[in-house]
Amino acid sequence: MSAETFVNALFLITAVVAAGILITAVLPIIWNMAGTFSTASHESDTRMRTDFKIVTTYASKTTHLAKIWMKNIGTNNIGEEDITSTDVFFGPVDSFKRFSLTPTHGGAIPTGDWDYTLVDNNGYWDKGETLEITIYDEENLIPASTNTNWYFQFVLSNGVWRSTEFSTT
Secondary structure, rough: OOHHHHHHHHHHHHHHHHHHHHHHHHHHHHHHHHHHHHHHHHHHHHHOOOOOEEEEEEEOOOOOEEEEEEEEOOOOEEHHHHHHOOEEEEEEEEOOOOEEOOOOOOOOOOOEEEEEEEEOOEEEEEEEEEEEEEEEEEOOOOOOOEEEEEEEEEOOOOOOEEEEEEOOO
């Protein structure tokens, strides 16, 4: 009888220790997975709520300027810090390049750079508002030749992007 009690006690102690090891090993993994799923869900929700449309484009052969107007059609307001961390690609379709942001606040833009203007500047690109992008590159882009096809791409910091091709005649 005492041998049976001893064996039952060993089985009970083994079960408690095994349960403790299982809980300490599995619980952190489950907790981390929940955090990962929550973060991924939040990022996905932000991307789905962020949307904009390229409304119109313009390129001038004489001033070496390109202007692109975009409208925020998503439900998220896009902050200026997100706009300033975007990537802008522009150039002939077969040889476009990435441009750097140079905030000039209406001043002259250095060659090879871009700037932006929010129509209603409250620090956010709100739903329904227009964002104007100005690109200047006297050396390489928008030459005096005609019938050039241009490529423009605007990539926000969260990965949402839009692109278009247009031509000057």
